[in-house]
Amino acid sequence: MSDKLHIIGGGLAGSEAAWQAASLGIKVVIHEMRPDVETFAHKTGNLAEMVCSNSFRSDDDEQNAVGLLHWEMRQAGGLIMEMGDRHRLPAGGALAVDRDAFSEAVTERLRSHPNVSVEAGEITRLPDDGHWIIATGPLTSGALAEAVRAETGEDALAFFDAIAPIVYADTIDMSVAWEQSRYDKGETEEEQKAYINCPMTKPEYEAFIDALLAADKAEFHEGETAGYFDGCLPIEVMAERGRETLRHGPMKPVGLTNPHDPQTKAYAVVQLRRDNKLGTLYNIVGFQTKMKYGAQTEVFRMIPGLSDAKFARLGGIHRNTFLNSPRFLDRQMRLRTKPNIRFAGQITGVEGYVESAAMGLLAGRLAAAEIQDRILPEVPPTTATGALVTHITGGADAKTFQPMNVNFGLFPPVDAKGGRRGRRDRYKAYTDRAKADWSGWLVAQGDSLAAE
Structure with missing residues (x-):
């Protein structure tokens, strides 16, 4: 042998x-x-x-x-x-x-x-x-x-898994969004500003959920069934479990203060995390998705600060064995x-x-x-x-x-x-x-x- x-x-x-x-x-x-x-x-x-x-x-x-x-x-x-x-x-x-x-x-x-x-x-x-x-x-x-x-x-x-989209950093509107880690976590100022945050009001959140639920989704092949791992659920699946699910998951607004409007508490917050050392790419945290590409660009541009976003990669669904x-x-x-x-x-x-x-x-x-x-x-x-x-x-x-x-x-x-x-x-x-x-x-x- x-x-x-x-x-x-x-x-x-x-x-x-x-x-x-x-x-x-x-x-x-x-x-x-x-x-x-x-x-x-x-x-x-x-x-x-x-x-x-x-x-x-x-x-x-x-x-x-x-x-x-x-x-x-x-x-x-x-x-x-x-x-x-x-x-x-x-x-x-x-x-x-x-x-x-x-x-x-x-x-x-x-x-x-x-x-x-x-x-x-x-x-x-x-x-x-x-x-x-x-x-x-x-x-x-x-x-x-x-x-x-x-x-x-x-x-x-087999079960199915989904990947999140990546946004070009220079297409994020920083007059709306801001840099901050949740609860200012991190030992350095750079660590404390490691995430970009996009705030939502309640009406904006409700409209986003409506669009998310109505968007075209990827279809499964005949004979395939979707059994997602709960730690990496597509956002549409989370939204289908209840309208507040995302607001208590990847879109929770806790531990964050908007410097553009510090007196107003966001109803929900979408976070983006740096994806490369240059800081030119950011991935949308927790936004694994099975939406079709056209639907993704429409829905994600509803997020405040991402209205003109350009995507280096859109999300997708794949089999996980x-x-x-x-x-x-x-x-x-x-x-x-x-x-x-x-x-x-x-x-x-x-x-x-x-x-x-x-x-x-x-x-x-x-x-x-x-x-x-x-x-x-x-x-x-x-x-x-x-x-x-x-x-x-x-x-x-x-x-x-x-x-x-x-x-x-x-x-x-x-x-x-x-x-x-x-x-x-x-x-x-x-x-x-x-x-x-x-x-x-x-x-x-x-x-x-x-x-x-």
């Missing part, structure tokens, strides 16, 4: 898996179908291309589970976090990146690694031998998805019926860029250990990485399994120590315990990648 590790998919999970394994001395081949086979959402052939958002979400590693996941990946020498930090953009307390510079940097680092090679072309079947990781993400090719379905007998692998992992994966992230194959990333049923990359990190290490005849200690379920892998490999109910972001609800409860903790104290207890256990896990491996 070859000691090479083959990885199908060069997204964030596949890139991180390749980096981890290659850095541990394993020869790695990344099989990436782009640019030979294009997808709806990707625009380049680069590795680790981000398509839905440019945000890794909160970077708070004491009060937020995804921030803790950032910390764990940094400690494990993660490439995705290193490049994310290097190409970060102002985003308040979040970690947002210049997506083009980020993917170019990941691509250059991997292609220049002596243990990594990249082969273009589509893999259409499940290999019978060798060491493989499938990290194909939400846009798994139809042929490979069919091969997985044939092997598992699973009836439904994931496996019923609790049923089909073992604790080593291997397919039970073909243990030479591991799965990583969004196809395992984790949701989000960071979660996907974290599962790539773990899969890469597990595969490397197996090839080198080492035993990798089980990841403590008290850590963010451990909580995720525990969830997808048996912690979740297979009958109701749906994609999941990392959250403290996946962690074993913390000891109250004599009384009920407040939320901040409880979250700090989760992160303190996780950091100690993750550090211990790395030390137990004699870790050669860990951060200083």
